[in-house]
Amino acid sequence: MDFDALIKEELLPYDTDTYDYRGLIAKILECEDRDLSLLHETVPGCEDSAILTVAHDQCLVFHRMYYQHPLMYKVLEMYEDMIKHYIAPMFKDDVIVYQKRPTFRVQLPNNTAVPSDLGGDPERPGLHRDSDFNHPLGEINFWVPFTQTLEDNTVWTESEVDKGDFHPILTDNGNMLRFYGNQVMHYNKINVSGRTRVSFDFRVIPLSKYNPHMEVKRSVQTGRRFTVGEGIMDYYSTFDKRTGGTYTFEDDGAPSPATVTGEGAGDDAAHVEPLGYTV
Numbered sequence: 306m307d308f309d310a311l312i313k314e315e316l317l318p319y320d321t322d323t324y325d326y327r328g329l330i331a332k333i334l335e336c337e338d339r340d341l342s343l344l345h346e347t348v349p350g351c352e353d354s355a356i357l358t359v360a361h362d363q364c365l366v367f368h369r370m371y372y373q374h375p376l377m378y379k380v381l382e383m384y385e386d387m388i389k390h391y392i393a394p395m396f397k398d399d400v401i402v403y404q405k406r407p408t409f410r411v412q413l414p415n416n417t418a419v420p421s422d423l424g425g426d427p428e429r430p431g432l433h434r435d436s437d438f439n440h441p442l443g444e445i446n447f448w449v450p451f452t453q454t455l456e457d458n459t460v461w462t463e464s465e466v467d468k469g470d471f472h473p474i475l476t477d478n479g480n481m482l483r484f485y486g487n488q489v490m491h492y493n494k495i496n497v498s499g500r501t502r503v504s505f506d507f508r509v510i511p512l513s514k515y516n517p518h519m520e521v522k523r524s525v526q527t528g529r530r531f532t533v534g535e536g537i538m539d540y541y542s543t544f545d546k547r548t549g550g551t552y553t554f555e556d557d558g559a560p561s562p563a564t565v566t567g568e569g570a571g572d573d574a575a576h577v578e579p580l581g582y583t584v
């Protein structure tokens with residue numbers, strides 16, 4: 306599929322027997338005895354948590370459980386397999402650049418799933434395009450919910466750049482949304498549904514749209530660099546369909562960290578999120 310087709314919003318079913326993220330995540334979050342959308346019932350008071358902000362987006366108790374649990378590595382194995390066997394075949398390019406570890410999100414009752422102070426207004430908290438926050442051009446977004454999504458706890462997005470036709474993504478475990486979150490505006494509502502949403506999301510760039518010599522910036526939320534590599538600060542990895550392995554850039558490859566720009570440039574330690582995991 307070429308880039309123009311990939312940026313069209315589409316709900317894609319996937320095999321939940323092969324990719325049982327929900328089962329693993331329910332175990333990790335100790336929520337096997339009830340519907341995952343009732344996760345908030347397992348920790349008293351979490352429905353009254355402060356509204357998420359950029360500074361606290363990744364610090365929820367459930368994020369801590371997820372990133373510290375050994376089963377998280379099973380989730381990542383599953384994810385790697387899905388990248389190779391389900392995601393990569395959608396792309397016309399032989400090589401894709403993909404987010405190494407998907408971003409885990411929990412939208413509790415009375416809260417948002419992305420920082421409310423990213424922008425927008427009270428009706429559209431956190432309204433943004435990913436490119437507003439340093440994400441490089443060429444990214445295609447994949448958003449994977451593990452609970453049924455309702456109007457108040459899902460992603461609202463426009464279908465095309467500047468179209469303004471915001472609509473909720475209503476779906477359930479077993480479907481993922483592919484959309485052009487790098488360029489289309491999207492946001493969450495305050496979740497008054499009484500049901501928690503659990504999801505992860507990731508981004509993929511076809512090699513033909515990836516510029517290894519771009520001016521490197523950091524993720525606003527995690528401080529990680531939008532570079533390819535195995536280091537803890539690198540945001541992306543690669544997959545080459547021809548070899549089944551990673552891809553090596555010719556010449557000097559990815560830009561040197563010395564070229565990192567933007568807020569906080571050059572101070573890695575200050576920009577690793579508290580748990581030290583890549584998201």
Ligand SMILES: [Fe+2]
Pocket residue numbers: 433434435486491
């Ligand atoms: Fe986004």
